[in-house]
Amino acid sequence: MERVSADRTALELLVHGVGGATPEKMLNDPRTVRITGDETAAVFRRADDVTADTGPGDDRGRDAPVPEAYVWSNLTSGNGTRALWLLLLPFMVVNLVHWMRPAARDRVRTVRLYGLLVRLAALSLTVLLVAAACEVALDLTAWQCAGTPACAERHSWLGFLSPVVSDDGWWSPPGRRLALAALVPTALTGLLWYLSHRTWRAYESQEPLDPTPEPETGPAHTALGRPGFWYGRRLVARLRAAHTAAGLLTVAAAVGTAAVRQDRRPGGSALLDGLGRLLEVSLAAGALATVWVVCRRGRSEHRLDRRLDAHLVHRLPLAALVLLALTLLYAGWNRPGWHSDGRLPGDATFGALALTQGALVIALAIVARALHPRCPQERCALGGLGGPAVALLACALGGVMSGGVSQRVSDWLDGTGTYLDGPPVLLTWQASxxxxxxxxxxxxxxxxxxxxxxxxxxxxxxxxxxxxxxxxxxxxxxxxxxxxxxxxxxxxxxxxxxxxxxxxxxxxxxxxxxxxxxxxxxxxxxxxxxxxxxxxxxxxxxxxxxxxxxxxxxxxxxxxxxxxxxSARRTIGILWDVGTFWPRAAHPFAPPCYAERAVPDLTWRMATWTRATGGRLVISGHSQGSVLAAAAAWQLNPSDRSRVALLTYGSPIERLYGRWFPAHFGPAALAALHEDIACWRNLYRLTDPIGGPVRLAGDGCGPQVDREPLADPLAYGRTGDHPLPAAVLGHSDYQADPAFAQERALLLGRLRPEVPEVPVQRA
Incomplete structure (x- = not known):
């Protein structure tokens, strides 16, 4: 057993920002060693510093801590398949709306109503996407093109579905064509379920450090400090079951509606008509059950909820799948004299979806305005209406993508002729x-x-x-x-x-x-x-x-x-760095939340290192890394937090997050963090389009958290220190400014210099 001076033991934990970084670049050394972690996210040190904080006499001094680099870029831009997450962009945007509500801690019911409306809007986007797939596969392809001889002859791969080309083959009846084409939107729904399940296990299944943290003695904290905030397994599983069921029921409704309409015509079969009515009742009951699950189940953050509603998660999608199979059997029953003409009833479907989404956005705006008078933030985006505005854009984006697919497929199938009636009229008006x-x-x-x-x-x-x-x-x-x-x-x-x-x-x-x-x-x-x-x-x-x-x-x-x-993959990764910071609380098919892996990683590393060494730690975050650093600091126990200082630079924590997510990064939340953390300093430049001041006065490290804006460039012309023209750095290379080392030394100097020596176990 040896003793290491806690006063002299210091660690700087570097967290990079958007776009990713390599440990060699972060540590400015080509020889780096992975200390802990895996290929997805890990902590690195210089090869010479592997045992620097456990040796008999670290000679760095107070102002030269051991540098560590936390590299998390593979969570968002690690391989090419994640670039296809662009197709999930509407889901990601509507998921952001959940976190954009104004801050109003004393209006619990109104806050819950806000979350409910966002979840319903997210559910409508899933239905819209599956309905668009049904429009392409069922209406345009199987119903219109395969039922039109000229179109079916033009596309030979549809010949076996055409009554004329296949000479009334087994698949030529309209019901069987629809049943076969229904496999496309069904497979899409299954793919979304699989991706949501797999990505949660790969990125978001890390548990927080301590489910029973020490009691807080300071002011009220943001929800980011709650034990269950970064562990949404139960909620994601419930929403995944509901959205999967909604997708399957949408396919069943698209197939069954056409058959029911045929059976209700004069001369139709009474037996099939009765089965159709029973099917409609079953579909309505399934839809109500799905909506009830979405309405009833919110997000739990006050505890680490390890439970899983196994019966709901497994049985709801299974029941919807069984109902879909029965619908396909019902539609595939041979009906003599049934011919496909015109369109399937998609106009009413897309019109109802558009009206529903519009009503939800208006209701969301009313609720947000009701919350905003209790929101003290002067810089709250759009007067508290940022969430509803973004929700409207998410719905519009979903409509553009759905309409785009329908329009292009219709033009491709129809060519230069006028064989087909085309997609629903509403999609054409939206295009106009x-x-x-x-x-x-x-x-x-x-x-x-x-x-x-x-x-x-x-x-x-x-x-x-x-x-x-x-x-x-x-x-x-x-x-x-x-x-x-x-x-x-x-x-x-x-x-x-x-x-x-x-x-x-x-x-x-x-x-x-x-x-x-x-x-x-x-x-x-x-x-x-x-x-x-x-x-x-x-x-x-x-x-x-x-x-x-x-x-x-x-x-x-x-x-x-x-x-x-x-390079393009890194560019798209930047979009996810910003858009997927938040957990999937509204839409389970959104791209995965990398912070549910990164925040526990940082929290575990800071807590275990401070407990093992008793030393001082500066967590140093650039750009999006500063947001991760702040979120990790909120998750620390008070005893661990007292040994940690926060250094942020190029940080969007107030400029972007504080304005658009006031309930979680507004002035009250940032002030609470400043009170809890041992010390906090923030650096920014006027040329930085992302970073900015946090606008907090305080007594932790001088008169305020923010340092005066750094000079950029460092010198206007040629000088002895800068013989060549200095570059305008903007958002990059904050560590090149001498102010960075000065502020880091200031933080280390204020981190409890009276801490006594602590024992450190040596192998």
Whole structure:
């Protein structure tokens, strides 16, 4: 047994940001060793520092801690298959809405109602996606194209489904065609279930450090410090069962509705009519049970819930699958004289989904406004309406993807002919609204560009004054000023979201009114009007159809490119770094939450190291890594937290998370963290488009958490220390600034220097 001076033992735990990093780059040493972890996420040290904090006499001194690097980039951008998660983008966006509510701790029922509305909106997106797959496979392919001789002859692979081409073969009756085509949306639903189950086991199954933490004595904490916040196994399993059942029931309804409609025509079979009515009642009961599960089951955070509702998780999807199988048998029964003509009743389905989503978004906005008066955050995005606005965009994104697939498949099957009736009218009206929305966004971008240009001129005067270089180099001054002005565009994100969501709401409402008010496509609705109106409608419909299809094709091609291109894969990984920080609390088919692995990793490492050595620890987080560092600090016990200091740089913790997620990163939550953590300092630059101040005054490390904005570039012109022109670093290379080492030394100096020596077991 040897004794190591706790005063002299210090550790700096580095956490990288978005885009990933290598341990060699983080530690500035080509020789690194993995201390703990696996291929997905691990802690590394320099080869020379493996035993630095357990040796007999670490000679680094107080201001030179042992550096460790926590590398978590493989959680989001490790291999090419994860690039296909782009197709789950609407699910990811609606899952974010759950965490975007205003802070109102004394209105529990209203908060629960907010979460309920988000879960219902998420459920509608699952139904929309499966309904779009049914539209493509059942309506356009099996019903319209296979039932039209000219289309079936043009696509020989559909010949066995055509009554004419196959000479009334076994698969040619409409019911059997629909039953066979139903395998496509059924397989899609099964794939979503499998991916959700597999990714949870791979990324989110790590348990927090201690399910029974020590009692807190400080002020009220954010929910991120609760024992069960980063362990949502029970909730994800329940929602996965409900959404899987909803997908299967949607397929059953799409197949069964056509058969029921045929059986209710004059001359239909009374037996089949009775079976159809029984089937409708069963489908309605299954839908009610699914909605009840989504409404009844919320998220538990106050305890580490290891239980699993096995009966619900297994039986609900199984019951839906059995009901689907019975529906396929019912639809496949031979009905003489049944021919496929027109469309399947998809207009009513997509119209009902659009109206339901609109009503849910409006209700969500009302609830958010009710919560906002209790929200003290002045910088709360859109006055508390950030969640509803993003929910509307998620629904619109789901509609664009669904409509894009339907439009492109319809055009591909139909070619240059007019064999098919095409997709539902509502999807055509939605496509016609896309060019108008793009025009609005172009105007908005022009306004923002002009404001940025004006701000650049103002910043030029500030740059000359701050560096004292009048008149200076005009090109150099303009470059620095432009970087500062461009960085402020991040603060304009609420305006962009507000304009986009408002335009989407107005255009979406217009599409619904146009589709159900006229019952015609925009082109046919404008035929009786003036030629200019008809021409504009025709242009909008054609352009919108191509744009909506092009958008979906770009999603697919981007994912395909990222599968082969490492640089593109890292770019897409950045999207997931930002979008999948939050647990899957609303949509179980969203991409997995990497923080449910990363936060327990960091918490375990900090707690075990401080307990084993009694030393001082600085957790140093850059960009998104600072958010992970703060979340891990919230999970520590008070006794462990007293030995830990927090150093953040380029941090979006207030600039982005505080504005868009005020209930969890608002001023009250950050103030509580500042009170609990031993010491906290934050570094930022005016040229950084992501990082910013945390805007907290305090007594932990000087007058406030934030240091004055770092100079960027470090020198305006050539100097003895900078013989070559210094680069404008923006969001990168904070450690290159001398202020970084100064602040780290300040933190270590304030971390309980009176801690006595503690025994350390030596092998």
């Amino acid at each position: 609204a896309i060019p108008v929305l793009i025009a609005v966004l172009v105007v908005l971008c022009g306004v923002l560009g002009r404001r940025t240009l004006l701000l650049t001129r103002v910043e030029q005067e500030k740059v000359v004054r701050e560096y004292g270089v009048a008149p200076g180099d005009p090109a150099r001054t303009r470059r620095i000023a432009r970087a500062r002005a461009m960085a402020t565009l991040t603060d304009r994100a609420p305006l962009l979201v507000a304009v986009t969501s408002t335009a989407t709401l107005v255009l979406g409402a217009g599409a619904i009114v146009g589709a159900f008010g006229t019952g015609k496509t925009p082109v046919r609705a404008g035929e009786a009007a003036q030629p200019f109106v008809h021409g504009a409608a025709q242009t909008a419909q054609a352009l919108g159809s191509w744009l909506i299809g092009l958008g979906f094709i770009l999603f697919v091609t981007w994912g395909r490119r990222a599968y082969k291109d490492a």
